[in-house]
Amino acid sequence: MKKRLLIHVMLCVLCFPLLLSxxxxxxxxxxxxxxxxxxxxxxxxxxxxxxxxxxxxxxxxxxxxxxxxxxxxxxxxxxxxxxxxxxxxxxxxxxQDVANLDEVIVTGLSTNVKRRNLANAVATISSRELSSTAPAQTLDGALEGKIPGAYINANSGAPGGGITVKLRGVTSVYGNTQPLYVVDGVFIDNSATSAGLNAVTSAASGGAATSTQDNPSNRIADINPQDIQNIEILKGASAAAIYGSKAAAGVIIITTKKGRQGKTAINVSQDLGLITVRKLLGVREFTADRAASLSSDPATSEALKKQFTDAQAAGHIYDYEKEMYGNTGFARNTELSLTGGGEQTSFFFSASQKDEGGIVKNTGYRNTGLRLNIDHRISDNIKIGITTNYINSSADRGLFGNDNVGATIGVALSSTPSFAELHPDANGNYPANNFAASNPLQTIALMKNNESVNRFITGLNLEATLQNSGKSTTKFIARGGVDFYNLQTSALFPGTLQWQAVNKGTSIQGFTKNLSTNYIASLVNTFTPSDNVSLTTSAGFTQETGDYNNLLNVATQVIAGQSNVSQAGALNATQLRTKYLNSGVFIQEEASIIDAVTLTAGVRFDRSSNNGDAAKFYTYPKAGLSWNLTRSGIVDEGFFNNIKLRAAYGQANNVPAYGSKFTGMAISNIAGNPGVIVNIQQGDANIKPERQKELEAGIDFSVLNNRLSFELTYYNKSISDFLMLQSLPSSSGFSSKWLNAGDLRNHGVELGLNAIPVQSKSVTWNTSVNFWLNRSKVIRLIIPPIPQGSFGYVLGSFQVEQGKSATQIVGLDGDNGVGVLGDAEPTFQMNTYNEVTFFGRLSLRFLLHWKNGGDNINLTSLQSDFGGTSADYDKVTNKMGVPDAVYRIMQIGTTARIFVEDASYLRLREAGLYYTFNEFHNSFIKSINVGVSFNNYLTFTKYRSYDPEVSNFGTGFSTGVDVLPYPASKRAAFHISFSF
CATH class of the missing domain: 2.60.40.1120 (Carboxypeptidase-like, regulatory domain)
Structure with a gap:
């Protein structure tokens, strides 16, 4: 008996793992x-x-x-x-699904639909396309060339970003022109805050400390692209209407990486790279006679001739452009991520640090980020998600762009010949530059222009199932979050700088606090009366708030070695505070019939504290129809694997600029008594939001067993009551007035092709090709046309004018008076993204972007002409037989056509070659990925400045003005990552 019992016990022990299994x-x-x-x-x-x-x-x-x-x-x-x-x-x-028919797309604030039933053309960017080919320095830079229907333009090459994004054309003149960014349900602030450099450059008239010509970075640059899982771009009102007043310029929905159930996965990656200037313009080759020609005074000409011959004999002829812009920046990017979780809780954690030097000494960008995303299922009916992100960034951006005192590096360089001596002596003392107001080498070495940010972004998602039966499910969905950052701008110009002789040292300290909040609370009911019909009803309310507080202190006569504004002889402070409260109510109905016909109808009621009547709700409807002909049986699956017709309509609004409904008060001091007087800019108490209406229609189809798919979209978008400033007669007591000035229209075409040309066990080739164009026209304008941005008719300017393109460039045109000289809108754009994989391990990826047409106002070459340093100064190709630079200068006051230049280009934006090792048996290493990449390495263009992507006036309406910016760069990098 004992022996038999022992055998039973042993069998149970041996079988126990099997029983557990x-x-x-x-x-x-x-x-x-x-x-x-x-x-x-x-x-x-x-x-x-x-x-x-x-x-x-x-x-x-x-x-x-x-x-x-x-x-x-x-x-x-x-x-x-x-x-x-x-x-x-x-x-x-x-x-593989080349048409991405099963991809889930957002259709509302709390609903979504598969792409095969989508009524809108929504672009998507995967994490692989975003940052796995040739990672860009910032998120806004990573979007360039990847969004069909978008005009994306780098404002300058300065470290830390600064990008203009316009979706489907111009949506406002004085209002918001940039899309709304939503990260995990949190509305992200994307302000560009001036560092107050105009106080020393006087680039803008009036000498105001803040100026759009300071060219600051956008705050979307703070987000780490490596944390992003995918991006959806809602390009027009028909898709974005449900997002309300911030969505008139489109919505970019960013979803970051989330946790997953299972063993914790660890990924460590390291990128090392080199950053160099993309293009140099070259310098003029001087001779003794050419040096003498820099002055019309005989005595001075003789002195210049001797200065050149002495420098030539001593071997002191320099290429200052190459010396200043030829620095090789070292780039380092380190990433650590952990992903894991159990049945109830999952998490994603990442830590990253990016440190990149600039092509100009003492410039660069550094970004450190921490992210923790947690998803927890409280019960079968309730789940909650929390996303948190901390960012610390620092950008040293140098001093570039337009100025009227000769202080910026580019302006000083433009008039400095190669035989001038700018280098310091043995004691580190820089000589004065006799050819310009400043010594640019001294400015680079001694000045400081830094933007530093501490930012917290926290989002909360709650989903609770309130009712669930066989045919009906009702959920409560709440999303929202907080975006808070402290931005400090610090610009220091010591008194030893040549051009600080008057101010005797300037310190400009800016402090900005910004708090943005938003939330949505909604009920979503899904009713399925049969297998062929599904109804989804959603309703809820939203609210967004913003509190922006910028304090800028400009101190002059700063004590040597000091930066505190209190250590100065004079101090001037300006403060800008803006607040807003937007709220809305929405309801939307979506019907799916036999999973082939999708009908959507919704309406949103919106109000904003920026409107003239802050209590009034404005109504914005939307509707959409998607009809999948193959799934409905209208077209048999044969040649067509999938074919869909779609149409959508929607309205959205852009709230008036802050303060446009008020007539402000200005500080006054009379006989030592402080007070306020009425501002010369008049507000409009009845100001209305800009309303956008869009109708889009299209067809999508796929053939060859879904290996080839096409997407064709036409849209017509009108903007009514756009905001402008009207000039007033002096007798009114005001110089200008805010008003709803007119209407404009954009219409365009977007074509997309996705294909798998080759698919075998050894080679797979995926490719996409996109084509898009946009045309705009001002339909109505109740005020006389006036120049907008740039420098007036003499050098070329933008001008809003009834019956003309909203992005036209006008200026003096010889005997024709003032005429149209060009247009900033590209004729068309195309891109192609390709990935060729060999044996599943070696991957070649590249992105080509072609911008055809679109003009810039190029004044960089003009500045070098004025300074006598243009590389082509002495060429003679003009009909008058004089040096080309002299000929160009002679055109000033007669025609501006010579300054309006075609900014077309073909650019290899990204290229990468990667190899994956994943055969590690019995090892804790799961895979190793190594590769090399090239970013913006090849550009083919006839444009005669540093880069055809430029905007001296920042991200607003007037883009494409080129005045000696920080030159564009290119980068090559080595990548290695380990998965555990």
Missing amino acids: AQDNAVSLKVQETNGQPIAGVTISIDKKRTMVTDAQGAVTIPNANSSIIVFSATGFKSKTIKADTLTQSTIILE
Whole structure:
């Protein structure tokens, strides 16, 4: 008996793990492509309650599978649904979906739909396309050339970003022209805050400390692209209407990476790179006679001739352009991420640090970020998600662009010949530059212009199922968050600088606090009366607030070695505070019939504290129709695998500029008595929001077993009651007045092609090609046309004029008087993104971007002409037989046509070659990825300045003005990453 009992006990012990396995019923799977290569990052939904993600080798183990319904989905692949108890093999094969028909797209503040049933043209950018080819310095830079329907333009090459993004044309003149950025449900502030450099450059008239010509960076540059999972771009009102008053210029929805169930995965990556100038303009080759020609005074000419011959004999002929812009910046980017979780809680954590030097000494960019995203399922009916992000960034941007005192580096360089001596002596003392107001080498070495940011972004998502039956489900969904940052700008110009002889040292200290909040609370009911009909009703309310507080202190006669504004002989302070409160109510109905016809209708009621009547709700409707002809049986699947017709209409609004409804008060001091007087800019108490109406229609279809897909979209977008300033007669007591001045229209075409030209076990080639164009026209204008931005008719200017393009450039045109000289809007744009993979391990990726047409006002060459240093100064190609630079100067006052220049280009924006090692048996290392990349390395253009992407006036209406900016750069980098 004892022996038999012992045998039973031993059998139980031996069988216990098997019993546990049977109870656990775990399923181990490997997800692969059709060519046998593993797919990492596949999202696996188990009974719509649990989610898991495959590892770097495409493997996943699902505990407690039982008879669960398992859905496999990944971007670029067709979704697959299986039942766990019917599995006959451990390998799951996903087919590529070139048309991304199973991709889920946002259609409302709390609803979404698959792309195959989408009524709008919504562009998407995956994490792979965003940052896995040739990572850009900042997020805004990473978007360049990737969004069909967008005109994206770098304001300058200065470290720290600064990008203009316009979706489907001009949406405002004086209002907001940039899209709304939403990160995990949080509305992100994207302000560009002046550092007050106009106090020393006098670039803008009146000498005001703040100026759009300071060229600051946008705050969206703070976000780390490596943290992003995907981006959706809602380009027009028909898609973005539900987002309300901040969505008139479009919405860019950013979703960051989330946790996943399973063993914690660790990824460590290191990028090392070199940053160099993309293009130099060259310098004039001087001779003794050419040196003498720099002055019309005989005595001075003789002195210049001797100065040149002495410098030539001593070997002191310099290429100052190359010396100042030829610095090689070293780039380092380190990333650490952890992803994991259990059945109830999952997390994603990342820590990153980016440190990049500039092509000009003492300039560069540094960004340190921490992110923690947590998702927790409280019960089967309640789940909550929290996203947190801390960012500390610092950008040293130098002193560039337009100025009227000769202080900026580019302006000083433009009039400094190669035989001038600018280098310091043995004691470090810089000589005075006799050819300019400043010594640019001294300015680079001694000045400081820094933007530093501390930023916290926190978002909260709550989803609770209130009711669930066989045919109806009701959920409460709440989303929102807080975006808070402290921005400090610090510009220091010591009194030893040549051009500080009057101010005797200037310190400009700016302090900005910005708090933005937003939330949405909604109820969403999904009613499915039958297998062929599904109705989704959503309703809720939203609120957004903003509190921006900027204090700028300009101190002069600063004590040597000091930067505190209190250590100065004179101090001037300005403060700008803006607040707003926007709120809205919305309701939306979506109907899906036989998963082929989708009908959407909604309306939003919006009000804003910036409106003339802050209590009034304005109504903005939207509607959409999507009809999938193949899924509805109208067209049999044969040549067409999928064909869809779609149309959508929507309205959105852009709130008036802050303060436009008020007539402000200005400080006055009479006989030592402080007080206030009425400002010379008059407000309008009845100011209305700018209203945008858009109708878009299109067709999408795919053929050749979904290996080739096309997308065609036409849109017509009108903006009514756009905001402008009207000049008033002096007898009114005011110089200008805010008013709703007119209407304009944009219309355009967007074409897209996605294809898999080659697909085999050894080679796979994925490609996409996009084409887009936009045309604008001012339909109505109730005020006389006046120049907007730039420098007036003499050198070329933008001008809003009835019956003309909203982006036309006008100026003096010889005997024709003032005429149209060009247009900033490109004739068309195209891009192509390609990825060729060999044996699933070696990957070649590249992005080409072609901008055809679109003019800039190029004044950089003119400045060098004035200074006698243009590289082509002495060439003679003009009909008058004089040096070309002299000929160009002679045109001033007669025609501005010579300064309006075609800014077309073909650019290899990104290229990368990567190899993945993933055969590490019995090792804690899952994969190693190594590669090299090139960013903006090749540009083909006839444009005669540093870069055709430029905007001296920043991100507003007047883009494309070129006045000696910080030159553009290119970068080459080596990458290595480890997955554990």
